[in-house]
Amino acid sequence: MVHPLGKQAADRPGADEHATLRFGAAWADGAASAVDARLALRAFLAHGPRTALTPIPASSAMDAELVVSELVTNAIRHAPGPCELILRLFRGRLAITVRDTSAEQPAVQEGDRFRVGGHGLRLVHTVSDRVAVARRPRGKQITAYLRLVPSDQVSAGAGKAVLAAG
8 A cells, every 4th residue: 555655846837947846655564566656656757747847758757667666676575564665856857765674785786688587776777877775774775866858858848748647
């Protein structure tokens, strides 16, 4: 079950060209699902244009879905207990944070085309501008930063709407 942690956004389109849109969800032990996380991300990104951001290109939205799916799946597989997803959208950038209860630091594995699994974190690093891992009192958090919109389009409103709500 998803429990909203909080959401802040401008009330009307163009209200603040530097607005930050935030969303969070927490799942109890065993309740997290990558599908729910991807659905939450899609709904979240659909609000981007309402905060004076340009529409999110489909390729960027797909990269963001990959990151959310991989980070939440890793939390489900490798960390006992609850996990959280925190999304922040600001100036054409997206920060995806997943918190879990495992204190073990994730490691990017060497590429091996014959190995089944173990490629997710490498993919996250590939599509993200930066990935940061931080220890927490009960576990860790991983934050991936993605540029969704070229910097010259952030406040210009250029581009074609390619991401629809739903």
